[in-house]
Amino acid sequence: MEKKAKILILGTYHFANGGEHLIKAQCEDITTEKKQKEIKVVIEKLMQFKPNKIAVEANRGKNEELNKAYSEYCVNKYNSSDETISHRNEIVQLGFRLGQILKHNKIYPIDYPVDLPEEVFEYAEKNCPKFYEKFMNEIKECNIIENEIMKNSTVIEILKHLNDPNRIAKEHSDLYLAMAQIGAGDKYYGVDMLTEWYRRNLYIFGNLQDMVEPEDRVLVIYGAGHCKILQDFVSEYNEFELVDTLEYL
Template identity: 65%
Template structure:
């Protein structure tokens, strides 16, 4: 077999606090001079990986609009107001800036939305209150700990923390897999939720496979909650070589 494509998954938090997530992070304003300096430090470190493609957590159906925003950024160092992405988003703050420095002509969105059951927690609270209570306590403690860490550390330190293998394994087990048992033996609400979550990550991986050539070095910038599954897919796939982001942070 020839040379494998090298894939670096960089798990991140959402700089603009956008969207609904299992845990809501409350990061500092990313546009302050201090945080901008910290982001520049991260970008300089990531340049050492020398990616020839950068893939991001944006809907693949919005590729044209995303790259119009990227083209505007390359010319003006800013993002026009639009419905696809805002200037605080980590895609702009890291992916656009890094791609521009490396003279990339485009960004590669690979995300696909799925229909996660919206009432899984309501069902759990009503039908398995003990399990629900344990999960909520666990999630609240985790959220407080993560937000406290964010308030006291630099962007680079936060990214190192989010990409720590032990943290990734614990989060996946204690939050995501724990939900799997909701409705076991009857409705399987938890299984249905996790099935959709894995389906989304399989879609992401399929899109990543589709854009990859053997000689590629691809940086994938994604919400850290996806890290466990995407890292496993990359490690298990014989045509990809997993690159540890901690080697570049």
Template identity: 35%
Template sequence: MKKIALLLVFTIAFNVVSAQSKKKQILLLGTFHFENPGLDVAKINTFNVMSDKSQKELENITNKIKKFGPDKIFVEWNYQKQAKLDKFYNKNTDSLLHKDADEIVQVALRSAKKLGHKQLYAIDYNNTDFPYDSLVKGMTAAGQFDLIKRNEETMKHYETDQNAKIAKYNLTELLLDINTKASNDDNVNWYLETAIKGGKTDNFVGAYLVSEWYRRNLYMYALIQKLTESKDDKIMVLLGAGHTAMIREFVEHNPEFEIVELATVLK
């Protein structure tokens, strides 16, 4: 009898530890901006996600996301305007899907509605600086002409490469490509290999720009963690690929989460 009781205690203890060690799955879905406002440094052509072909792809993509089954979906919307996002989410879905090309509508809202979610979660933090013009001026003042050339070549290569893919790939292929390790590395490398060097030795304009970018993404990551409850087994984060590439680094150091690759979800 004592052996049975002891075995029962061990079994309960094992189950508790197993439950506590179970990692939450996080799908980091990086994307280009479907409605490109031209505000990014690199100028990328607009891809028509409203075409019949792309809309069929979006139905397939979001059906696959539904099958993955995230308990919450986080989006690039100012966290201080959650009430506005809630109101937006409750608008006529069919009307939004036919008129609004934004990825929050076409991917996040479409997926959330299929999953029966009551809301999307706003996590963007916009109270940061991105002094790109000051960075270029700092490079010039420091006589960093090789760095300026490298920066210009990097931007030009990125624009040419992305625009060529937009002309060649379908929507699914574009999203898969932008979520590869190579793409994620490219998104991070510019900050840590080029931007950070900008300015004279007593001018940290480059490091400041990088730190502000990290701060914005760290604050978003903090909100992801705060809003993810113990009952949530799976979550999805839909952000510009530059954000997900950075957040990926943070998640990789968090033993509570495991990253689920988009290619696995869409296979």
């Protein structure tokens, strides 16, 4: 009987402070000597998982460009002038670095972007004022907490926080599932938003399935907002075994 592939999903923050997100936590410059030492600690922890493949939050359609950048990284440590990906990005700082140490010949991009409905929050503000006020207060509170953690914690402490099951469950409930009620019975903007969000994560999961062979040990490095859905997909799929991320942090 073939052994299940082991999948470790590392929820992370965006080291380069990029992208549009509800929670806009600002992290310190990841290239400082202090932060580089902290990242080294994370790498040493993740090495204990002994992944034979590393999957990252980059568009699968950019596989050739990403792996060209990875090959150049392996030769030059990192190339700050590369237009494909910033050397500050967690894909480089964690994925490329770990891949180089473990002598992986490639990195696996598994992302697939989708367009999220832009009308959802404007509609909620005008038509669901009680929900909107509560939701925005939740966002404000999360921003305060996350920025405080970013300011006062090491990289591995931040990652432990982001991968805490209680935090992941609360975020999924309060900041994702709560949106289903926006426009219910009328425009269903909230449901449309969640449909696209789940659709993106299903694309990601399909790409993960496509790259995995039995007995693989795969490290998936992704934005922490994806953790709940991807972990559910992995744990409910008979050919995968979900690994406890906190055991390696």
